[in-house]
Amino acid sequence: MAIxxxxxxxxxxxxxxxxxxxxxxxxxxxxxxxxxxxINAIRGVLRGDPPPKPNPRVKPHTEGAxxxxxxxxxxxxxxxxxxxxxxGLISTALFLIExxxxxxxxxxxTPSPTAAYGDMLRILSNVPxxxxxxxxxxLAAELMVLAVALHMWRTFLTGSYKKPRQFxxxxxxxxxxxxxxxxxxxxLLPWDQLSLWAVTIGASMADATPPPEVGQAVGLLLRGxxxxxxxxxxxxxxxxxxxxxxxxxxxxxxxxYKVIRHGHSLPPGLDAPGEDSxxxxxxxxxxxxxxxxxxxxLLWFGVVIAVLVVGxxxxxxxxxxxxxxxxxxxxxxxxxxxxxxxxxxxxLGDKSLWGVVVPTILLLLHFLLPYYDYSPxxxxxxxxxxxxxxxxxxxxxxxxSFMGTSAxxxxxxxxxxxxxxxxxxxxxxxxxxxxxxxxxxxxxxYDTGALPEQLKEESPHLYxxxxxxxxxxxxxxxxxxxxxxxxxxxxxxxxxxxxxxxxKGSPVMRKxxxxxxxxxxxxxxxxxxxxxxxxxxxxxxxxYSYE
Amino acid sequence: xxTRIFIGIVLFLVxxxxxxxxxxxxxxxxxxxxxxxxxMQVFDAGYSGRSLENGAAIFDQYCTSCHGTHGExxxxxxxxxxxxxxxxxxxxxxxxxxxxxLRNFIKIAIAGGRPDYTQYWAGRGETYAAPMQxxxxxxxxxxxxxxxxxxxxxxxxxxxxxxxxxxTPAVPFEAIGSDLAKELPQGDxxxxxxxxxxxxxxxxxxxxxxxxxxxxxPGSVIVGPSLAxxxxxxxxxxxxxxxxxxxxxxxxAPSEHIVEGGNFSANGKSLMPDGxxxxxxxxxxxxxxxxxxxxx
Numbered sequence: 001m002a003i004x005x006x007x008x009x010x011x012x013x014x015x016x017x018x019x020x021x022x023x024x025x026x027x028x029x030x031x032x033x034x035x036x037x038x039i040n041a042i043r044g045v046l047r048g049d050p051p052p053k054p055n056p057r058v059k060p061h062t063e064g065a066x067x068x069x070x071x072x073x074x075x076x077x078x079x080x081x082x083x084x085x086x087x088g089l090i091s092t093a094l095f096l097i098e099x100x101x102x103x104x105x106x107x108x109x110t111p112s113p114t115a116a117y118g119d120m121l122r123i124l125s126n127v128p129x130x131x132x133x134x135x136x137x138x139l140a141a142e143l144m145v146l147a148v149a150l151h152m153w154r155t156f157l158t159g160s161y162k163k164p165r166q167f168x169x170x171x172x173x174x175x176x177x178x179x180x181x182x183x184x185x186x187x188l189l190p191w192d193q194l195s196l197w198a199v200t201i202g203a204s205m206a207d208a209t210p211p212p213e214v215g216q217a218v219g220l221l222l223r224g225x226x227x228x229x230x231x232x233x234x235x236x237x238x239x240x241x242x243x244x245x246x247x248x249x250x251x252x253x254x255x256x257y258k259v260i261r262h263g264h265s266l267p268p269g270l271d272a273p274g275e276d277s278x279x280x281x282x283x284x285x286x287x288x289x290x291x292x293x294x295x296x297x298l299l300w301f302g303v304v305i306a307v308l309v310v311g312x313x314x315x316x317x318x319x320x321x322x323x324x325x326x327x328x329x330x331x332x333x334x335x336x337x338x339x340x341x342x343x344x345x346x347x348l349g350d351k352s353l354w355g356v357v358v359p360t361i362l363l364l365l366h367f368l369l370p371y372y373d374y375s376p377x378x379x380x381x382x383x384x385x386x387x388x389x390x391x392x393x394x395x396x397x398x399x400x401s402f403m404g405t406s407a408x409x410x411x412x413x414x415x416x417x418x419x420x421x422x423x424x425x426x427x428x429x430x431x432x433x434x435x436x437x438x439x440x441x442x443x444x445x446y447d448t449g450a451l452p453e454q455l456k457e458e459s460p461h462l463y464x465x466x467x468x469x470x471x472x473x474x475x476x477x478x479x480x481x482x483x484x485x486x487x488x489x490x491x492x493x494x495x496x497x498x499x500x501x502x503x504k505g506s507p508v509m510r511k512x513x514x515x516x517x518x519x520x521x522x523x524x525x526x527x528x529x530x531x532x533x534x535x536x537x538x539x540x541x542x543x544y545s546y547e
Numbered sequence: 548x549x550t551r552i553f554i555g556i557v558l559f560l561v562x563x564x565x566x567x568x569x570x571x572x573x574x575x576x577x578x579x580x581x582x583x584x585x586x587m588q589v590f591d592a593g594y595s596g597r598s599l600e601n602g603a604a605i606f607d608q609y610c611t612s613c614h615g616t617h618g619e620x621x622x623x624x625x626x627x628x629x630x631x632x633x634x635x636x637x638x639x640x641x642x643x644x645x646x647x648x649l650r651n652f653i654k655i656a657i658a659g660g661r662p663d664y665t666q667y668w669a670g671r672g673e674t675y676a677a678p679m680q681x682x683x684x685x686x687x688x689x690x691x692x693x694x695x696x697x698x699x700x701x702x703x704x705x706x707x708x709x710x711x712x713x714x715t716p717a718v719p720f721e722a723i724g725s726d727l728a729k730e731l732p733q734g735d736x737x738x739x740x741x742x743x744x745x746x747x748x749x750x751x752x753x754x755x756x757x758x759x760x761x762x763x764x765p766g767s768v769i770v771g772p773s774l775a776x777x778x779x780x781x782x783x784x785x786x787x788x789x790x791x792x793x794x795x796x797x798x799x800a801p802s803e804h805i806v807e808g809g810n811f812s813a814n815g816k817s818l819m820p821d822g823x824x825x826x827x828x829x830x831x832x833x834x835x836x837x838x839x840x841x842x843x
Binding site for chain 1: 597
């Protein structure tokens with residue numbers, strides 16, 4: 001409505017009366033906030049009215065800051081679940097959740113080796129919703145890596161990186177890189193054994209950058225010292241909470257804005273090869289952003305949040321191992337899962353070649369993909385080569401990731417492996433003695449070569465675990481193994497002692513000593529056989545994150 | 548649109564019901580905290596269990612050689628922690644207005660070590676080969692702050708049972724006391740030397756403080772006379788007493804005969820304390836005498 005300019009509010013009130021003046025002013029304020037939608041227009045949106053002409057609902061897109069990065073309408077074909085799977089939207093939702101939960105965690109966290117782990121304990125035991133928020137942050141981080149990677153793969157399969165969206169794709173690769181680095185830098189922050197050693201492996205790759213002088217400098221720059229310590233933790237923290245999120249947000253806006261410039265790519269079958277009609281959407285195919293797309297995206301946000309909240313509350317616990325110990329390398333340390341393929345490649349040979357040069361080349365190939373793949377068609381049957389390469393690569397990454405795990409080509413001495421499986425230092429595995437309930441660990445000395453039959457009845461779980469220990473040893477009696485790997489006639493003696501008791505005299509802690517004996521044990525200077533001995537203490541109340 | 552509104556409401560409810568559920572079961576309420584029902588308390592208990600496991604492992608690795616596997620102490624190397632620290636040492640400190648908690652006392656001792664050999668355990672008359680070293684990384688030792696926390700947790704966990712441990716003596720024994728008539732068994736000079744060196748304990752669980760006052764070098768006087776060559780002169784010092792009898796009387800009734808040529812008495816009473824026999828069995832005394840007789 002047209003309103004004559006008034007010099008003062010009072011003049012306005014004299015002409016229209018108080019009620020109408022307030023209504024007009026309120027309307028103006030709302031319009032300012034929504035960048036163009038007055039109260040009536042908002043009610044129209046919420047009621048689902050058809051848009052009036054001229055359509056005020058496109059105003060927020062042209063005049064507002066936030067809506068500026070969304071198109072004012074989508075093609076109806078890209079609002080369906082296929083072919084986008086909503087992966088880009090889900091990635092954005094996860095990123096926003098990471099920011100919110102990350103800010104929450106930041107309040108309680110100090111990036112210092114002497115304080116960080118204590119802060120983690122405090123978050124878990126003393127901060128309202130602390131455990132839940134940490135679980136969500138961790139779970140969302142893992143899912144974000146997955147979502148971004150799948151989003152990129154989908155983009156490849158539908159050929160959406162092709163002209164005119166080369167640059168959109170290019171920024172997307174940057175976003176993937178930042179996502180990986182964000183996840184990786186965050187990995188270190190709890191400062192437990194898991195984080196320290198996984199990141200040590202990853203960061204040691206920086207040392208392998210050729211030539212050696214550069215590698216050394218890069219390593220020093222990243223870690224702030226020869227090893228990860230106070231300097232490294234602070235650097236990783238600043239990268240994690242400031243530098244990388246800032247870069248990611250910058251690139252995210254470019255990535256989003258490019259979609260407005262070029263439109264969402266239509267499903268490949270709808271466009272003739274080499275043509276792109278995303279910008280010429282016929283009016284009957286248009287789906288307005290307000291309200292249709294906006295509500296749909298809000299719902300997807302809700303789904304993501306609900307999955308995270310329910311998942312973290314009932315099904316997922318972010319691991320927290322023991323305090324980081326730079327002097328004590330756990331057996332079988334692995335990189336975070338999304339870098340396992342690099343760890344797998346490292347087992348192929350030279351560290352510089354497989355750890356730095358090849359990943360860098362692969363990254364460059366991705367960055368430049370739209371610029372060297374100039375075939376116009378986006379249709380699968382005309383891109384058979386690309387599809388084969390793509391699936392082949394994913395297969396190779398899966399294989400390399402498997403090779404990166406400790407199951408492949410890593411093996412300490414056999415007896416050490418047996419000891420590791422039976423008494424893991426951090427998270428008990430399937431063969432671990434600690435999976436037996438405390439009350440069932442009957443004190444005594446048990447030889448796995450000759451287990452007493454009555455134990456089976458008195459303490460079946462302990463019996464089962466001791467049997468599986470003998471089975472573990474048996475694995476190393478395979479004649480195909482190298483002689484030094486063989487535990488010929490191997491058996492183990494497990495001694496369980498009551499170690500501490502409470503004031504009522506009931507045991508609260510037990511000491512468990514594992515002694516592995518076999519025919520070809522190493523000998524000391526006097527010719528005495530040296531069995532493998534390992535000791536742990538088990539407390540009645542101890543809970544590990546696997547539980 | 549109606550479907551979306553419905554799904555939206557359902558999602559909203561799911562999210563907030565779960566958030567509410569987590570908040571309510573987390574252990575913020577006093578009832579839950581007391582009964583250790585909340586997630587936070589469960590984590591706390593589970594973590595303190597892990598902490599004690601870590602502490603036990605560190606104790607096993609670093610502490611047992613001087614303080615014994617369960618803190619019972621190793622003669623000549625390190626004092627008893629369990630139960631002496633809880634039943635005697637710390638109450639004494641408290642009585643002397645020591646301004647810190649037991650927890651801090653333990654932490655300070657581990658992290659900063661001890662400045663000298665005897666001061667802190669002087670009441671037991673034990674001496675040790677070396678003072679406790681500094682274990683904390685802040686003082687150049689090998690243990691990080693968190694490891695010292697675990698260790699302190701572990702040692703403190705003994706407090707609950709410490710008072711029970713003293714109410715029943717670990718080793719029941721019959722003290723020889725001042726009974727000069729009881730027949731002594733055959734002495735073992737080798738064990739006697741260990742008793743002297745404080746590497747084995749007396750039957751009472753204490754160590755004998757002889758060497759705090761008596762030197763074995765000729766002419767050297769700490770408090771009492773040197774015992775160099777005592778084996779050859781003991782039999783001729785007091786008429787009517789053979790060497791064994793003389794040494795026995797000197798130990799169980801020190802004021803009976805006071806060595807001349809030195810400042811060894813006050814008001815006609817020997818400086819050597821009475822009641823040394825109260826901590827010894829007949830065997831302890833016999834072994835000690837057998838050892839002294841070998842000092843020619």
